[in-house]
Amino acid sequence: MDKKNEKKHVKTVIASNLKATAASGGCRECQTSCQSACKTSCTLGNQACRK
Amino acid sequence: MPDLLPVRLQDLLHPRKSGVQEIANGLELQRGRPTRAGVSRNWRRFGVPGARFLLDVQSGSLHCIDEAAWDVIGQLDEAVPRGAIAHIGADQIAEVAHDLDMLIEEGTLSYPDDPDTMPNTGQTLGPGVVKAMCLHVAHDCDMRCGYCFAGTGGFGGGRSLMPAEVGCAALDLLFKLSGGIRHLDVDFFGGEPLLNMEAVRTIVKHGRRLEAASGKVLKFTLTTNCLGLTPDIGGFLNDNNIAAVLSIDGRPAVHDAVRRTEHGGPTHERIMANALQFVQTRPDGEYYVRGTYTRRNLDFVDDVLYLADMGFDSISFEPVVSPPESPYSIREQDLPQVYASYDRLVDEMIARRRQGRGFRFFHFDLNLANGPCLAKRLLGCGAGREYVAVTPAGELYPCHQFVGRDGFIMGDVRSGIARPEIGSEFGRAHIYAKPVCRGCWARYMCSGGCHANAHQMNGTIAEPYSIGCRITRKRLESALTLAAAEATGDSRA
Numbered sequence: 238m239d240k241k242n243e244k245k246h247v248k249t250v251i252a253s254n255l256k257a258t259a260a261s262g263g264c265r266e267c268q269t270s271c272q273s274a275c276k277t278s279c280t281l282g283n284q285a286c287r288k
Numbered sequence: 289m290p291d292l293l294p295v296r297l298q299d300l301l302h303p304r305k306s307g308v309q310e311i312a313n314g315l316e317l318q319r320g321r322p323t324r325a326g327v328s329r330n331w332r333r334f335g336v337p338g339a340r341f342l343l344d345v346q347s348g349s350l351h352c353i354d355e356a357a358w359d360v361i362g363q364l365d366e367a368v369p370r371g372a373i374a375h376i377g378a379d380q381i382a383e384v385a386h387d388l389d390m391l392i393e394e395g396t397l398s399y400p401d402d403p404d405t406m407p408n409t410g411q412t413l414g415p416g417v418v419k420a421m422c423l424h425v426a427h428d429c430d431m432r433c434g435y436c437f438a439g440t441g442g443f444g445g446g447r448s449l450m451p452a453e454v455g456c457a458a459l460d461l462l463f464k465l466s467g468g469i470r471h472l473d474v475d476f477f478g479g480e481p482l483l484n485m486e487a488v489r490t491i492v493k494h495g496r497r498l499e500a501a502s503g504k505v506l507k508f509t510l511t512t513n514c515l516g517l518t519p520d521i522g523g524f525l526n527d528n529n530i531a532a533v534l535s536i537d538g539r540p541a542v543h544d545a546v547r548r549t550e551h552g553g554p555t556h557e558r559i560m561a562n563a564l565q566f567v568q569t570r571p572d573g574e575y576y577v578r579g580t581y582t583r584r585n586l587d588f589v590d591d592v593l594y595l596a597d598m599g600f601d602s603i604s605f606e607p608v609v610s611p612p613e614s615p616y617s618i619r620e621q622d623l624p625q626v627y628a629s630y631d632r633l634v635d636e637m638i639a640r641r642r643q644g645r646g647f648r649f650f651h652f653d654l655n656l657a658n659g660p661c662l663a664k665r666l667l668g669c670g671a672g673r674e675y676v677a678v679t680p681a682g683e684l685y686p687c688h689q690f691v692g693r694d695g696f697i698m699g700d701v702r703s704g705i706a707r708p709e710i711g712s713e714f715g716r717a718h719i720y721a722k723p724v725c726r727g728c729w730a731r732y733m734c735s736g737g738c739h740a741n742a743h744q745m746n747g748t749i750a751e752p753y754s755i756g757c758r759i760t761r762k763r764l765e766s767a768l769t770l771a772a773a774e775a776t777g778d779s780r781a
Contacts, residue, residue, distance in 0.1 A: 241730070242390065243588060244386075244387040244390060244391075245383050245387060246356050246357040246380075246383055246384045246387050247342070247349065247351050247352070247353050247355060247357055247384075247387040247388070247391060248352045248353075248776075249349060249350075249351050249352075249396055249776045250341075250350045250351060250352055250772045250776060251348075251349060251350040251650075251656045251657055251771060251772075251775055252349050252394075252396045252398070252657070253346075253347055253348035253349045253350075253656050253657050253659075254347055254348070254349075254395055254396075255346065255347055255393075255405075255659075255661075255662055255665075255732060256346055256398075256686070257349055258407075258547070258661035258662045258663075258731065259342040259405045259407040259408060259661070259663070260408055261408065261659045261661060262408035262663050262664070263406055263407070263663030263664050264661075265416075265419065265469055265664075265674070266469060266470055266471045267419060267660050267661075267664050267699045268471075268473060268667070269419055269420035269470075269473055269674045269675045270420070270473065270669065270675070271422070271475075271669055271671075271688070271738075272685060273460040274395040275377075276422075276475065276578075277476065277553045278698075282530055284686070286658055286659065286660060286661065287427070287471055
């Protein structure tokens, strides 16, 4: 690796680019479920995109 | 989209220097120094013994950082007192800054003061396109659980069952309202839906006909207390590819203390037998065993592990939502114990996975790399816009928790949505519109939390339920820790 590009103090574990998903405005095919206490709720981050 | 955070022209006209190098080199320079608020809302630094992480909120990327980076970043958000990094040499500080700048260039780290990205959702976030329904097929229940928000089945009204024709009309409306959207979700809920299986069978049959005729994909889920989960019903769920949510609160004493029969008897033994029998018949079928924890079992990690030991490999546990005066409600002073349970759960899950006996915990299954798009994350669950609940009489509500609450009837299954302004109100309750969410590092993962909880606790959907927020943030940190461990194959990442 080019030393200039070497990182010594940080290691990327998961690279994500959420910002890039802003362009589409959403296809709306994603799961729609509930965040409340009685049904198994969704923390939004744990849904996969269905696209 | 006038309600959303405005993009300031100066942000666009005056491109920033990457800045961090400059900042951390001296940490005294004012020019280019990111604000503390910017650092705290866009860079989430968190750690567990032996590992330190940095979540970039805006990109969703997760980084492991060492002690030097931890301290330098801490200095930026002033979490670390000035002078506390004197032990770190200038060379190391410069290296950290270089690393952070590189991440910014790569797009896996946002500059702290970057404004939130504006999703291209069109001009309005008003009423959405309904694509999911919760069918209250039974406003009745064969159990009397202490913390039940549904008034042990009746949702504050009389006990009743949904006629099959109401459920079929609801599906007709769903297919009509969903327009061009292909994936639809329908939940059978109550009360206890198994009390009305005849209607469930008819509704499923009708739904499959609509599915075939339309080319859409209809996913059914049924939530049950398992008391009446016979092999015959289990076979029906399997044959029709219906996902199941099985309510069990864990250890026998914990479960039986709250989840009782109509006559006050214990239920654990029967429920556990039924649930295990059912799960064993669907090795590939989707299910979750889900429990509710209360202030009486803040050590709920032992309930999760108990269920895993019993053989369930898909588990979810959630905090009870009760009025503050309830003996079950989670209070501020309970939070350290709640946090400790999540910490222990992470440890146990890592250990068990390494031993080849891992299990899924719903809230820890973050999909960081391929999660929902930004537009979806603004609005969360979709209640009132994309998701509605249907009562046995056919009334439409924003979600199951709003059923019976004054002022929230949106329409009915026969005439459709008569009050779209309710959906618009939910559309306005997005994370950029709530001050407390705009400054929160968890905003794109929790999407503002549960509207019903917010309304119950604060009387408005515009202000999230704060204890729920604090539990959610802890749960997300736990999930990120586990994700890092998985990604690196290390015991702790």
